[in-house]
Amino acid sequence: MIRAPVNRRHLMTADVDAIFQRLADHAASFADRPLRTLFAEDAGRFERFQVRLDDMLLDYSKNRVDVATMDLLVELARAAKVEERRDAMFAGAIVNVTEKRAVLHTALRNRSGAPVVVDGRDVMPDVAEVLARMRVFAEGVRFGAIAAASGARFTDVVNIGIGGSDLGPVMATLALAPYANGGPRLHYVSNVDGAHIHDTLAGLDPATTLFVVASKTFTTSETMTNAATARAWIRDALGEAAVGAHFCAVSTALDKVAAFGIDVSRAFGFWDWVGGRYSVWSAIGLPVAIAVGFDNFEAFLAGAHEMDVHFRTAPLAENMPVVMALLGVWYRNVLGFSTHAVLPYDQRLARFPAYLQQLDMESNGKGVTVDGAPVPRATGPIVWGEPGTNGQHAFYQLIHQGTDVIPADFLVAAVPHERLSDHHAKLVANALAQTEALMRGKTLDEAAAELRKAGKSEAEIAALAPHKVFPGNRPTNTLLYRTLDPRTLGRLIALYEHKVFVQGTIWGINSYDQWGVELGKELATRLLPVVKGEAEVGADQDGSTRGLVAAFRALA
């Protein structure tokens, strides 16, 4: 097993710092060169600033960069040892140093036939074995070989999980809806708020409902609470003997699955080298496989593998995840933009921004380096977004004219699944128009000229024109792909996973732990008996918490 010296940060930080300084100096050269000017100066800008992977095109020409910027950014990636750390990750090195774990979600979709060795052992046979069992189970549920206690075919499948045990499958099930092809309906329950499971179960028949309890640790309070409620729902409707037929589980903790009462034959394992937010490729993807069939699930894995191969082999300057990561670093650290929008012009990617929020913000929302020292510069941006065109009628006002600059990714398919006249042409026209508008903007003179043409008086023009100015020079990426099929979804997710990895490497942080979620969990555990009225607020707890508990008790 390779135990590469992936975290010898001190050797490289001086180089990285020096390049950041050069980037800061270089940024000044854009003061009088907005994007409009950059396009006017260079007729080949579109060809120069793009990356293609088969039908997938990343157009990054509408970014505040020139050739010198990209050269410096690539130098930065080299100085941060992105390639070395990438190779170490793929080879099974302990990249997740605080949890002493390898990071090998890429092994789950490894289609190369090459072994992947962890602790001296090739994990690929285990991966293949779980995938084979998933195929039998998913197809069995879809076609009735695996049936309800009564022998009836399952009509509905409810996945109970949260975070990485929910967001990936929810997002992928919606994205791949056209591939469901008569499979059961999928539902997802994540929130401990009883409204979530109540409203989900309200429309379902226990006699034909299967539950998938998905939890890497099988201890997560929200999931265990929802699973207990679901179990009681089945037991009350069908009797205790029926429970086994209506549950299956996905976890790394198979002993805990057994303790919950789920038979080992219906439990699908994965491994501690798969992070929760990187687990949709593992058995956590079982509900997706049930929804769209296993062949489509395999195409999804193969798409991700294609992106893995690209990430491992393409030169840094022509490497899609690397380029996206470097642009993000340029905006976050050099130009000081603190949020990043993801705007799919693809309705079925409606949950993609929420998925990316966990992927990016749980990975790179860190304040110390792998060595435990405070990070010297800003790390992960706030990631957010909604599908276009809905966002246009909601928050784009701020993106166009607000005081913050918000770099954004536009995602758009060339070919829709629906052949409804006009819809897709209008969708694509809107996507392209938005990136053009954000890039070009509208000057005061242009706004005044338009008003003059519309017959406004000079006084009216003076009053109104400033409101009609668009600063422009607002950066966007456009990701264009043929159609949102399983392969493309796999490529898209892997693209963002590797982007997050590259950024985490440049920032010198561990993108694979999530200690920041722990404190709230601890305090909630402590407060539960207080909220239930079984204990009092501790003397060490603050006045606000004390006051809120009292106010809650008075109202409850």
Ligand SMILES: O=P(O)(O)OC[C@H]1O[C@](O)(CO)[C@@H](O)[C@@H]1O
């Ligand atoms: O799959 P589990 O163990 O239930 O964890 C769910 C989620 O909780 C987290 O640990 C954060 O609280 C995520 O990283 C994870 O995806």
